[in-house]
Amino acid sequence: MQVADSDTPTTPADRTQRLYNFSAGPAVLPEQVLLEARDELPVYDHVGASIMEISHRSAAYDEVEESARRLIKKLLGLGDDWHVLFLQGGASMQFHQVPLNFLPEDGTADYVVTGRWGSKAIKEAKLIGSARVAASSEADHFAHIPPEHTWDLDPDAAYVHVTTNETVNGNQFSWDPSLDVPVVTDASSEFLSRPMDVEGYGLIYAGAQKNLGPAGVTVVLVRESFLEARKQPLPTMLDYGTHAERRFNTPPVFPIYMVEKVCRWLDELGGVEAIHTINQRKAKKVYNAIDGTDFYRGTVDPKDRSTMNVTFRLPSEELETKFIKEAEHRGLLSLKGHRSVGGIRASLYNALPEAAVDALVDFMDAFERQYG
Numbered sequence: 001m002q003v004a005d006s007d008t009p010t011t012p013a014d015r016t017q018r019l020y021n022f023s024a025g026p027a028v029l030p031e032q033v034l035l036e037a038r039d040e041l042p043v044y045d046h047v048g049a050s051i052m053e054i055s056h057r058s059a060a061y062d063e064v065e066e067s068a069r070r071l072i073k074k075l076l077g078l079g080d081d082w083h084v085l086f087l088q089g090g091a092s093m094q095f096h097q098v099p100l101n102f103l104p105e106d107g108t109a110d111y112v113v114t115g116r117w118g119s120k121a122i123k124e125a126k127l128i129g130s131a132r133v134a135a136s137s138e139a140d141h142f143a144h145i146p147p148e149h150t151w152d153l154d155p156d157a158a159y160v161h162v163t164t165n166e167t168v169n170g171n172q173f174s175w176d177p178s179l180d181v182p183v184v185t186d187a188s189s190e191f192l193s194r195p196m197d198v199e200g201y202g203l204i205y206a207g208a209q210k211n212l213g214p215a216g217v218t219v220v221l222v223r224e225s226f227l228e229a230r231k232q233p234l235p236t237m238l239d240y241g242t243h244a245e246r247r248f249n250t251p252p253v254f255p256i257y258m259v260e261k262v263c264r265w266l267d268e269l270g271g272v273e274a275i276h277t278i279n280q281r282k283a284k285k286v287y288n289a290i291d292g293t294d295f296y297r298g299t300v301d302p303k304d305r306s307t308m309n310v311t312f313r314l315p316s317e318e319l320e321t322k323f324i325k326e327a328e329h330r331g332l333l334s335l336k337g338h339r340s341v342g343g344i345r346a347s348l349y350n351a352l353p354e355a356a357v358d359a360l361v362d363f364m365d366a367f368e369r370q371y372g
């Protein structure tokens with residue numbers, strides 16, 4: 001598989017080839033993983049059938065799921081006090097499941113709202129109980145993360161919910177909060193992109209379809225002591241305890257199988273420290289291209305910029321439309337900003353090759369020379 005040449009082409013990029021994919025999710029997966037899955041698709045490891053066609057109680061599947069769990073724990077340095085769950089319903093289900101389990105009827109939870117996904121999370125929590133905005137950057141269109149010392153925290157809150165990377169708005173926490181109450185984070189769009197200091201967290205959740213695998217599975221890391229604080233009784237499938245205890249029902253076998261492969265790829269590459277160095281370098285290249293000119297304008301305060309989702313504007317919406325179209329022509333896919341905010345968004349997830357970033361930066365330069 002080859003990526004189309006990024007020099008100015010006279011013909012549109014050949015879409016029968018793998019192109020550079022800047023999609024925010026579902027997103028690019030490591031090519032090595034796709035090829036391995038392709039080779040194993042009809043027959044998985046001497047079981048006479050594909051992984052999708054065998055029992056989720058079989059020894060072969062058991063090993064896949066356990067390996068995925070082991071690798072996630074290894075990559076993040078999680079101790080035995082952490083459960084790794086593979087759930088369904090997307091990160092959106094977690095917006096509901098977290099308060100359902102942890103927000104008591106007579107209690108409150110604090111939410112730090114730094115973008116579209118955090119806004120959705122608190123909306124769901126309010127359906128369950130009393131959820132307060134402890135801090136928000138909505139008034140400045142989520143262009144920054146309110147510093148921790150400004151948060152209006154309730155010392156009796158059941159938890160504090162944050163979104164450590166806001167996929168739509170392009171901001172990212174530069175620290176892992178550690179507070180007097182457990183922190184819950186939606187880490188969907190930054191999971192395994194950097195080392196995490198998990199000390200302050202009670203629960204971390206991430207939809208797989210950005211850094212981890214295909215859509216269809218959501219990874220939930222929950223600390224035993226936090227889990228013990230959950231309400232009872234709960235609907236069986238929505239009780240984290242059910243899944244921490246045993247494999248209750250049929251899991252999303254194929255997405256978990258892919259997550260295992262992606263984690264193995266990452267581990268072989270040197271783990272989260274190694275990918276973090278690469279991710280920082282990739283993001284810096286694009287931010288330098290933005291900052292080096294008045295033609296491009298970043299949408300987020302430089303100290304809170306995301307390494308995963310780089311958001312920026314051009315001088316007009318007409319130029320943005322042209323930029324996206326010409327980029328596609330060159331084989332640079334999915335650079336359109338989220339429909340709620342417009343502009344340009346380049347998602348630079350773990351599996352996006354650095355050469356894709358170089359091609360984007362070259363294109364930005366050429367585009368500005370032509371239209372700037």
Ligand SMILES: Cc1ncc(COP(=O)(O)O)c(C=O)c1O
Nearest residue numbers: 090091092117167186188189207
């Ligand atoms: C940070 C974040 N949270 C939640 C979601 C929603 O995920 P899902 O579509 O898996 O429910 C997304 C999706 O893009 C996201 O980026």
